Each structure stands twice: as structure tokens, then as C-alpha cells.
Amino acid sequence: MKFTLQAQDNFSRARAGEIETAHGTIKTPIFMPVGTAGTVKAVHQHELVNDIQAQIILGNTYHLYLRPGLDVLNKAGGLHKFINWDRPILTDSGGYQVYSLTEVRKIKEEGVTFRSHIDGSKHLFTPENVMDTQRIIGADIIMAFDECTPYPCDYNYARRSLDMTHRWLKRCCDRFDSTEPLYGYDQTLFPIVQGSVYKDLREKSAEKIASFNREGNAIGGLSVGEPAEEMYAMTEVVTNILPKEKPRYLMGVGTPVNILENIALGIDMFDCVMPTRNARNGMLFTREGIINIKNEKWKDDFSPIEAESDLLVDQIHSKAYLRHLIRSQEILGAQIASLHNLHFYLWLVNEARERIIDGTFYDWKNKMVVKLGQRL
Numbered sequence: 001m002k003f004t005l006q007a008q009d010n011f012s013r014a015r016a017g018e019i020e021t022a023h024g025t026i027k028t029p030i031f032m033p034v035g036t037a038g039t040v041k042a043v044h045q046h047e048l049v050n051d052i053q054a055q056i057i058l059g060n061t062y063h064l065y066l067r068p069g070l071d072v073l074n075k076a077g078g079l080h081k082f083i084n085w086d087r088p089i090l091t092d093s094g095g096y097q098v099y100s101l102t103e104v105r106k107i108k109e110e111g112v113t114f115r116s117h118i119d120g121s122k123h124l125f126t127p128e129n130v131m132d133t134q135r136i137i138g139a140d141i142i143m144a145f146d147e148c149t150p151y152p153c154d155y156n157y158a159r160r161s162l163d164m165t166h167r168w169l170k171r172c173c174d175r176f177d178s179t180e181p182l183y184g185y186d187q188t189l190f191p192i193v194q195g196s197v198y199k200d201l202r203e204k205s206a207e208k209i210a211s212f213n214r215e216g217n218a219i220g221g222l223s224v225g226e227p228a229e230e231m232y233a234m235t236e237v238v239t240n241i242l243p244k245e246k247p248r249y250l251m252g253v254g255t256p257v258n259i260l261e262n263i264a265l266g267i268d269m270f271d272c273v274m275p276t277r278n279a280r281n282g283m284l285f286t287r288e289g290i291i292n293i294k295n296e297k298w299k300d301d302f303s304p305i306e307a308e309s310d311l312l313v314d315q316i317h318s319k320a321y322l323r324h325l326i327r328s329q330e331i332l333g334a335q336i337a338s339l340h341n342l343h344f345y346l347w348l349v350n351e352a353r354e355r356i357i358d359g360t361f362y363d364w365k366n367k368m369v370v371k372l373g374q375r376l
């Protein structure tokens with residue numbers, strides 16, 4: 001994997017670049033649609049995801065391991081072949097999903113035991129077997145097995161948690177560096193910075209992660225309920241330390257405003273379920289602000305969903321029609337709203353990229369942050 005920096009903003013830490021992977025080049029800043037179980041929910045034909053020019057999609061080790069399972073993925077020749085997607089894929093390592101999706105779980109030095117949220121069966125994830133699993137899935141970029149430190153937590157818990165994440169990272173690197181890719185193309189392992197909302201722990205973790213000298217670095221333990229100001233403060237501390245010449249991936253972020261503020265703090269890669277998960281209950285992100293399409297005020301508004309958008313469904317369908325579909329729980333409503341939101345997120349980060357390159361990012365970002373935060 002190769003990262004090329006193409007432009008650096010003069011008034012912020014924002015930068016534009018390109019990441020070359022075995023499945024093609026990603027232009028940054030980038031938003032990665034979350035295709036949890038091998039698809040982007042409600043937008044099941046990923047030809048549609050193609051329409052929205054998604055450059056890379058995100059999968060989850062936890063979900064894919066449970067269903068369809070490693071045997072099927074191995075026989076398919078990996079996830080790319082299984083879902084017939086020939087562009088880059090990134091998989092999260094499962095640490096966060098076990099923490100956020102399962103009740104019964106135990107975290108020990110060896111790893112995490114948990115019960116499947118699907119059928120209650122018992123499983124153990126360790127740094128080693130999560131590396132082996134991500135080799136079988138075959139994503140271009142894979143994540144280290146970490147503990148996403150819960151929020152809030154006291155200082156001592158955060159310190160012990162990040163020390164274990166660092167020990168697990170060493171085990172991930174040893175395993176990854178001593179195994180080969182299974183399908184003939186290289187994969188890249190990103191370590192993950194933790195440290196909760198404690199400045200000194202974030203500095204310690206960022207220095208430790210940077211010392212592993214991997215090809216890209218991720219920031220975890222944020223977008224877990226902390227106030228946005230805390231998120232920005234921790235991102236600023238960490239991007240101060242992570243090497244400039246490597247991509248920085250802020251996990252699970254976020255709202256359009258979160259994304260713009262973190263681009264200005266030097267983040268290159270984002271993922272979040274928000275655009276698709278919130279779309280299903282009618283939350284639409286637009287250039288002018290947030291629309292709750294179920295609101296009475298759109299009942300007889302026959303204007304296009306978003307006239308300025310170059311997405312077909314935004315132009316040919318009205319707000320009134322989408323309101324009707326969502327209120328009627330029609331699948332088409334979820335599909336249109338999900339497509340719209342994904343397209344908006346991809347437009348937003350591409351617009352940011354172009355403005356970083358032409359030097360107009362900073363003023364535009366400050367204007368957009370005001371507009372994007374308002375409820376229409």
C-alpha cells in the first residue's frame with residue numbers, strides 16, 4: 001500500500017492524498033460506506049453503490065466470521081469475489097463489534113470470549129485468530145485486534161485497557177508478518193490508537209502506535225458517546241504525533257460536521273453507519289442542513305429531494321413522495337434515503353478534497369459546519 005500526499009491546507013491540518021491498494025487507488029479524504037454483512041444495507045445491489053462512486057467499502061470480521069462464515073469465504077476466494085466487488089475493502093477486526101453487539105463477553109489477556117448475537121454459540125477472538133480470519137476475508141486494509149475502551153471510564157481502566165491493546169498489537173503484527181496473503185495480493189495492517197479522553201494516555205498510545213511504523217494508522221475509542229469537543233481535542237493530540245506521511249483513519253465517525261472538523265484536524269479516512277442507519281427512519285443529510293422527512297412540513301412539498309444533487313433519485317423523486325414511502329415503511333423508502341445519504345457523504349468529502357487542493361477549504365468548511373448543523 002502506498003500513500004501520496006498531494007496537497008496540504010495552509011490554515012488547517014487538512015490534506016488531500018491518494019492511497020494505492022491492490023484493488024485500486026483511493027482519493028482522500030474518503031468516506032467508506034459500511035457494508036456490514038457484505039452489503040450496504042437497503043442498497044443491496046452494489047451496482048447502486050457504484051452509482052454513488054463509492055471507492056472503498058467496509059466489512060466486519062465479527063459479522064462475516066459468524067455469517068456466511070470462513071469456510072464459504074475461503075471457498076469463494078475471499079470477500080471481493082463473494083460479493084463481486086473489485087475495488088478496495090477494509091475490514092474492522094471485531095473488537096468493537098463484540099463490545100457493542102454482545103452482552104455475554106469476557107475480556108482476558110488471551111482474547112475475548114463472547115456468544116454470537118445470532119445463535120448464542122460461544123466463540124473466542126484472539127489477536128492471532130483475528131489476523132488469520134482477516135487473511136481469509138482478504139480485505140486490502142485490515143485492523144489490529146484492540147479493545148475499544150468504553151466511555152466514560154476512569155483513568156486507571158483506560159490505562160490498563162490501552163496497555164493490553166498495545167500487547168495485543170504486538171501479537172497481531174507478529175502473526176500478520178509471519179503469514180502470507182491467501183489470494184495473491186498484499187494486505188495492510190493498521191494499528192489503532194486508544195487512550196479514551198485522557199490527553200496523556202492518547203499521547204502515550206499515539207507514540208506507541210507510531211513506533212510500529214506500519215503503513216497507516218487508525219484512531220479508535222472515539223465516537224462512543226463522548227461530547228464532540230472531546231473527540232476533536234483527542235484527535236488533535238493524536239494527529240500531532242502520528243506521522244504525516246501515513247494515512248490516518250478515524251473509526252466510526254460520524255456526522256457531516258464531525259467529518260469536516262476532523263478533516264481540518266488531519267484525518268484522511270472515515271466510516272460510519274449513520275448515513276444508512278439513520279436514513280431508514282427518515283433522517284436526510286443535505287447541503288442546507290438536516291431534514292427529518294417524516295415531519296408534517298414535507299407532506300405536500302413536491303420539490304426534488306435535493307435539486308443540486310447529481311444523484312438520479314434526488315432529482316426524480318419529491319420530498320412528499322419520500323415522506324410517504326418512509327412513513328409507509330416501504331423498502332424503496334429506505335433504499336432512496338440510504339442512497340441519498342451515502343451520495344451526500346461522498347459528495348461532502350470529495351468537495352473537501354477539491355477545496356483542499358484549490359486552497360478554499362478553510363472558509364468553506366466554516367460555512368458548511370454552520371449550515372450542516374441546522375435542522376430544516
Ligand SMILES: Nc1nc2cc3nc(NCCc4ccc(CCO)cc4)[nH]c3cc2c(=O)[nH]1
Nearest residue numbers: 093095096148220221222223251252273274277
Ligand atoms: N476496532 C475498533 N473499531 C471501532 C469502531 C468504532 N465505531 C465507533 N463509533 C460508531 C458510533 C455510531 C454507532 C451508530 C450510529 C448510528 C446511530 O445513530 C452512529 C455512530 N467507534 C469505534 C471505535 C472503534 C475502535 O476503537 N476499535
